Amino acid sequence: MNIATLCPGKKTRRFFVYFLTSIVACCLFLAFNAMNLKSRQIKVPAIDKTNIDQTAALAHLSNAIQFPTVSHSNRAKNNGAAFQDFQAMLESSYPAVTTNLNRYTGEEFGDAQNSSLLYQWSAGRNKGAPAILLMAHYDVVAIEQTSVAEWQHPPFSGVVDGGYLWGRGTLDNKGAAIALMEACERLLKAGFQPQRDIYLSLGHDEEIGGKYGNQQIAKWMRSKGIRLSMALDEGGGIYQGVPGLEQPAALIGIAEKGYLNITMRVQLNQTDAGHASIPSEETAIGILSSALTKLQHTPFPARLDGGVGRMLDYLGPEMSFLNRLAIGNRQLFRSIIENQFSSTPASNAALRTTLVPTMIEAGFAENALPLTAAANLHLRIQPGESVESTLRFLRSMIKDDRITLQTDQTLDGKPRDQPAFREPSRISSDTSDSFQALHRTIKQIFPNVAVAPYFVVASTDSAHYDDPSLTKDVYRFTPWKLDQAGVALIHGVNEKIATKQFIQMIRFYEQLLLNLAGKT
Ligand SMILES: [Zn+2]
Structure with a gap:
């Protein structure tokens, strides 16, 4: 056997060397790009758990759930008394908010039937920056009659059982509305002085598009020349189960x-x-x-x-x-x-x-x-x-x-x-001070999550503020942690919120207000 036939010639050897070198260079290049992905997560210590009166807070949410504030496309079908009673409940449950914040509704927005509420926490002489708007809605979607029997606890019961508070609106979106009110009440009682105006908007018709609620409030704000550094509404949340990611992802909707x-x-x-x-x-x-x-x-x-x-x-x-x-x-x-x-x-x-x-x-x-x-x-x-x-x-x-x-x-x-x-919304910044404040607050309250911007696939009331004359940045994030089964509860049967999560929501909004409107 001629050994020369088994050994590659000089030219072939050179080809193999080039070939292998290119493969190695390619792999190194790909690996370099992979290693070069720098973490964008803010590193900040978690804050100590604040001492929240959980029994009182849960009782307030339970009360809120018991008013059947279902919004219908035909306004005549709305249960007006439920909306009025809900408002009266807020007034008596949050005395510091009732006394210290301006509250606008109905005729102020040119429509007596507008039951959305806008609270203004004025910074007074402290005012140093454009205002912020935090949003939630207290209307809910109807219960399908055929599904009533499937509810473990009646949809408007507000029962606390098995570590959950049950009922329509616990997730979408009375939980957030009540958590916002709790946070403001706590900060007021602690003597907090905001350094910018804070607006809270509680919509009454988000589920049917917000035409009579936040659309009118946004118009009113424009007429008053109010400028917002940001608006924050529902949309994103903290989700377990993003493919390839071990920890939960906190997704902030930027569009x-x-x-x-x-x-x-x-x-x-x-x-x-x-x-x-x-x-x-x-x-x-x-x-x-x-x-x-x-x-x-x-x-x-x-x-x-x-x-x-x-x-x-x-x-x-x-x-x-x-x-x-x-x-x-x-x-x-x-x-x-x-x-x-x-x-x-x-x-x-x-x-x-x-x-x-x-x-x-x-x-x-x-x-x-x-x-x-x-x-x-x-x-x-x-x-x-x-x-x-x-x-x-x-x-x-x-x-x-x-x-x-x-x-x-x-x-x-x-x-x-x-x-x-x-039309699709504008795309808000993921590098603005407001985004950073949101990111930081999430890390302070939920230290083990990874924060990311994303686009929300559904429509929210925040669309009414998607207007450069009002604000540059609109964000969509509710501080609850849900897996796929949890997401299915929204608008579904047996909607419920873990009581621990509701308390975390109060802590989140409280910390967010401190980060956005506290002394720097
Ligand atoms: Zn909603």
Whole structure:
């Protein structure tokens, strides 16, 4: 055997050396990028647990839950007494707030039926910076009658049992409203003097869009020339179970998606009419169905440069090496990251604009060819995109002149009584002083979480303050810790809050006010 045939020649050896060197250099480059992800977490000591009268605080929340403040699209259906009684309960439960803060409602905002409350804690002569606005809402969604029997404790009972306080609104959002009131009452009793005006807004119609509540309050603020350094509403929270992250993630919403309802309609000519026994090649139903199928199989483009990207910037450095490798080299591993996020409905919604057909209408007789068919498409639009760019994308996908997209009418051709769309919000800063104060407060109260900005996929009342003449930064975060089962309780059966968590919420708001409006 000729040994020379087994040993590579000089040229081949050189090729292998180059090849291996390039592989090693590549690996080193990827590893360098992974190691180079610097932690953005603020390091701050946890604060000592403050001495809160837990029995009294829980009794206040329990009372609050017992008023059935359900908001209906038709205001006439609201239980006015429940809203009035809730307000009276706040007045008697929080004497220091009642005495020291200005309270505005109803006529002040030009509408006697506006039951939203705005409290102003004036800094007086101490005032040194723009005001802050902390928001919550005290209306709740209705209970589905068929589900009442499934509640372990009646939805408006406010019962404390098994370490939880039970009832509609405990999470969404009376828990936060009452925690805010408790925090202010405690600070007032301790003699705290804010260095800037503090506004508290407690909405009464968030669940139906806030048109009669916070929309009017925002208008009132503009008319008074009030400038806010930030507004904080519900939206984000502390979640266990972010893939690749061991500790819980505290997600602060820095933007929220917009929405769009479109009537997608096929209208054929009368000449296409006829008996179902002699069907034409295509019918309105067939045309509409194939367009719907096409849209459902062609998702909107994933956006790693949006909320998901910012979240990864913050959470990536806290993850294991393999995850850091992918996140630190996200252009290279883009498709892996996108696939992972696309795999669950919740993370998919964070990644892209979503579309779902929610209603459909077609045909008029069992044996006649349908000339019209229409579907309502419901879309949630990613911040950074717009209603116009969304419509453009849809048209480029459908490519069929027989199909029209209408935003001004409903399925039955009537004008809409609710707006067809809301543009996505602006994107607030994740480096502002307000964001830093939020970040710091979270770490002081919940030391073992990783903080990150993200985009909220639902709509909140904070959208009414998304206006540069009022404030630059709008944040969305409620200080509760939930796993997936906990998230499902919101608007669901057996909504409840862990009593310990409610007490933590009071501590959070108290510390946040000290950080934002205390002496520096
Ligand atoms: Zn809510």
